[in-house]
Amino acid sequence: MSLIELDKVSKVYRMGDVEVHALREVSFAVEERDFVAVMGSSGSGKSTLMNIIGCLDRPTGGAYRLDGDEVSRLDRRELAGVRNKTLGFVFQSFNLLSRTSALENVELPLLYAGVPARERHRRASEALGRVGLAERVHHRSNEMSGGQQQRVAVARALVTRPRLILADEPTGNLDSRTTVEIMVLFQELAEAGITILLVTHEPDVAAYASRVVVMRDGRVRTDQNQKARRAADDLAAAAPLEDEPAEASA
Numbered sequence: 001m002s003l004i005e006l007d008k009v010s011k012v013y014r015m016g017d018v019e020v021h022a023l024r025e026v027s028f029a030v031e032e033r034d035f036v037a038v039m040g041s042s043g044s045g046k047s048t049l050m051n052i053i054g055c056l057d058r059p060t061g062g063a064y065r066l067d068g069d070e071v072s073r074l075d076r077r078e079l080a081g082v083r084n085k086t087l088g089f090v091f092q093s094f095n096l097l098s099r100t101s102a103l104e105n106v107e108l109p110l111l112y113a114g115v116p117a118r119e120r121h122r123r124a125s126e127a128l129g130r131v132g133l134a135e136r137v138h139h140r141s142n143e144m145s146g147g148q149q150q151r152v153a154v155a156r157a158l159v160t161r162p163r164l165i166l167a168d169e170p171t172g173n174l175d176s177r178t179t180v181e182i183m184v185l186f187q188e189l190a191e192a193g194i195t196i197l198l199v200t201h202e203p204d205v206a207a208y209a210s211r212v213v214v215m216r217d218g219r220v221r222t223d224q225n226q227k228a229r230r231a232a233d234d235l236a237a238a239a240p241l242e243d244e245p246a247e248a249s250a
Contacts, residue, residue, distance in 0.1 A: 001068050002029035003164060003195055004053060009062035011048050011218075022048040024218040025062065030197060032163070035190040035228065037206035038199045040215030046199050047168070049215065053197065054087055054166045055079045067163070084113055088157030088165040092172040094149045096141040096156075102128055103137040106156045113160070127155040131185060147178035154185060158194075165189065167198040171205055177238050183208040183231040 011023040023045045040046040051057040064071045096105045106124040131151040171179040190196050206212050207229045214222040
């Protein structure tokens, strides 16, 4: 059974007398451990698709099944439970509290879920260690680089131990080297068994996924598996940052 199953999913927005067809009978499935990139220009429907898969919106027609459950049958409380336990979200703008520590930012989903303080601290520290920020748990987000802030955001997505991470343009505000660092992290998570669905308009980012779905005018135009580029190899070959000393030649 697929983790995500979309069967002729449509979404129509009504603006007065005008109907806007954001999605038109979209069908595809995503298996456990898949790393899928969804591409498309503005207005292609990729953000609407992400919102429906993330249980933030409901389709107008068709069926969406998440781990075998028909999402349209769930009430608001049940949808909130799915978002908190099954899904993790990573956004372009990080969405961190600027004057709050990395640890406190990562704890937030657990706080909302009523997890006791000691367990929140333990799990948040574990998640930050997993993304390479074990030494920065008490740093405020406004004291961190963009790449570090995005790592905090990934840790926040991981802290609820989700099966699926939805990443919406997660590298849009990052430089090229930091983008590769984040893609190393996503590939590691996919290898560890977490399903990744990433929305991007950058072919260089989509190259790190094992499958690319291209949207246009609310429809799936192409859906292809590919041999993913190894982000770790690209990072090892990248030039050091300007403030990093280059290795001395022999």
